[in-house]
Amino acid sequence: MFIRALRYSDPVVRALESELQLEYAERYGDPDEGPILPEEFTPPDGLFLVGFVGNEPVATGGFRKHGDGVAEIKRMYVAHEHRGGGHARRLLSELEAQALRAGYTRVVLETGLKQPEAISLYQSSGYTPTAPYGYYSDAELSRYFTKDLAADA
Incomplete structure (x- = not known):
């Protein structure tokens, strides 16, 4: 898998985002329904x-500024037919490296109990539970994680 930066408004991103939203609905x-503005995924923040894989887009994810020195990872997704090949782990690692290059020393993210594979990925990648925040902070099914990027520098 090779990874490219694209605008959040790019048609390739929008198509994968549509698949992700269908999965959330399922x-x-x-x-x-959490608010996202395309410009939040624009460098430098x-x-x-x-x-x-080849010419086929199979995985997405981004980060946006959450606070001083803290980035929030959003919209991690791997297309169904490409799961189990390590693409999510590779993308997550690249997001962390790019966030560190952008000056962030910590990342946070939110996922849900009905996404056990995501929880497993984050925990096995060094993420630990953190306090709820943001749009879904009161949602019973939401889980929040953080990772210190400076420790990996």
């Missing part, structure tokens, strides 16, 4: 990445 009953 797992939780509704798409993700943010970035959105797409992983390709």
Whole structure:
């Protein structure tokens, strides 16, 4: 898999985002309604990445500024037919490296109990539980994680 930065508004990103929203609806009953502005994923404060196998886009994820020195990882997704090949782990690692290059020393993220594979990925990648924040901070199914990037520098 090779990884490219694309605008959050790019048609390739929008198509994968549509797949992700369908998955949220299947797992939780509704798409993700958390507010996202495309410009939040624009350097220097943010970035959105797409992983390709050949010419096929198969994975997405981005980060945006969450606070001083803290980035929030958003919209991690791997297309169904490409799961289990390490693409999510590779994309997550690249997001962390790019966030560190952008000056962030810590990342946070939110996921849900109906995404056990995501929770497993984050925990096995060194993420630890953290306090709830943001749009879903009161949601029973939401789980929050953090990782210190400076420790990996």
